[in-house]
Amino acid sequence: MAGLKDGDDYRDGERFKIPSTLQFACLGVGGAGLLLFFILAMSDRAGAMAYSWLFAVIFFLSLAVGGLFWTMLHHASNSGWGTVVRRLMENLASLIPFMIVLALPILAFPNFRDALWEWFPERKAALADASTYAEQKRDAYIAERQAEIAKAEEAVAAAKKDLADVASPSPGHRLHLERRIAELEEKAAKLAEEDLSEAGATATLVDKHFLDHATLLFNKRGYLNEGFWWVRQIFYFVALSGIALLLRSWSIRLDHDGDPKWFRWMRRWSCGLLPFFATAWTFLVFDWLMGLDYSWFSTMWGVYLFAGAALNSMGLLVILLTALRKAGYLKDVVTLEHYHLMGKLMHAFVIFWAYIAFSQFFLIWYANITEETQFFLMRNTAFWNGYTIAFLVVGHFFLPFVVLLLRKVKLMPMVISGVAAWNLLMHAFDLYWIIAPERGPSLTAHTGNIQMTIPGAWVYDILAFVTVAGIFGFFLLRQLASASLFPCRDPRLDESLNVVN
């Protein structure tokens, strides 16, 4: 009541000035790390390092994607509480293109790609075998099929002759013979339909050999092939970055001219684009993470990765907000009410993540079907079992769940930031748990002596993580400084400034 803030007092917004030492440090770490990482990767370590790079990139990409989710949710649900922090969400989301570009080396170069996603080399080998086979067998096959066709045609002729030979058949006998001729003609026509040119026969033989020797890859060939893979990667890049940049640019235009049409556009388009966002992220994690073992599948996968992304990008927003306020920004604009709301959303998503993670585990554990359990078998064996219980069950769910139950925690910026930092650490452990256990078996399977882990690979994991963190930080600082820290002429600004919950 007393002392309501007026949005008009904040119409000029607030500009962020980049602390140059911090920016320089980020650039230095990111640049030097990038150089070092890819120099080291030009060796037989490339396979092991591909996993490190995937881990680092997907961690930061998930935070950016979470930022996009919160922006879109904010518009789609027409909410007013978070207008003052929406620009931070938009800035986070605008890092998506940088993160996907960072993933290009592992998407494009076969020495990384083949180590991560075995379906690439295995499919290639299966197809090569199949075409060798087809080349060898082609001529014999064509001859064999042509002989069959000739035989079928002979049978037709013989049947016709039978009919002609009978001087005066009874109606029943005639009908019988005519039916027989029709049947044989049909059979011959069917045989003649087959494409017995050299190319046609080769294709038939390739498919047959492919099916017999790599059944799973043959059955999934409509999805797991290089052409469609690239189509999908381009779709992910265009959909996710496009939505992020579009919403951010409209939001910034609204800052300049205060025209409410931008506000309406953002709201409308957010609703319409949400399905594309959801599809892009779901299939991105199918391709990048579930594809680490192409024989395994889980229908919960997309939601699982989405839950982690949404939770932890909210955590990163809380940390960012606290850091900005420590540096003297947004002091008047953001209140403890906003912290309280963001803390509640974090709490909700801690529970949501656990719900999804447990549902995925529970159904697979209970049904106990071989092709599904392999994922969890690998992760409840030896070292990984303790890891799962300590970091995912206790660290990712129980601890933050209990701590965030307390109202006071959500009202203390430093404490809630600490909880958010803990969650980010657990998110890193979660993604590491998805990626790292695949590395040992994948890289050593062909040697016949399967290793669960690659000794010393954790060094590359840390190097990759620090490198991508530096690059992420550098671009985040730039994006923060490129516009006002909050949407200063948003129609919902008053509501957000004075929010009470």
Added chain:
Amino acid sequence: MSNPSSSSNELFGYVAEFSSAADLYHAAEKVRDAGFRRWDVHTPYPVHGMDHAMGLGKSWLSALVLGGGISGSLTALLLQFFTQVSLYPTVVQSKPTNLFTIPAFFPVTFELTILLSAFATVGGLFTIIALPRWNHPLFNSPLFSKFSNDGFLLVIEARDPKFHGEKTRELLSEIGAGQIEEVTY
């Protein structure tokens, strides 16, 4: 204004009307500072920050809900472990019968936690606000009926230790009350 249904002339308290939510808010701050305990405000819509103006502390309903939730979890876990693991170990789908059976017990634990929390919320709330009841003396007041239309009302009950007929009425007009009405049981 006597209500035919009221049978007693014992004083319940005062209902005072204020002209706006803002006036009521400031009046509430003053009543709070005067040290009254048994009083309340009634408005047609929620007024943000009123709990602060009235000096209301944190409700202890959340503690009740936590208690309900914990009893729910413990009941479910103990019941399932006792019957399925210690009393009569049941092997289902070759799952272990030890601590690691716990995933199988989770759906029930979750549901019972939610159920007892919900019971504690509803039961606790109704106990704290003393509902249900047949009638309330405030319904004897014609002024009070404005609370659901355009009235911003403040009610001080006579059983408040600080309540003192004339003085309290003076206080109410001092802090800006328009119409003040005596309510009897």
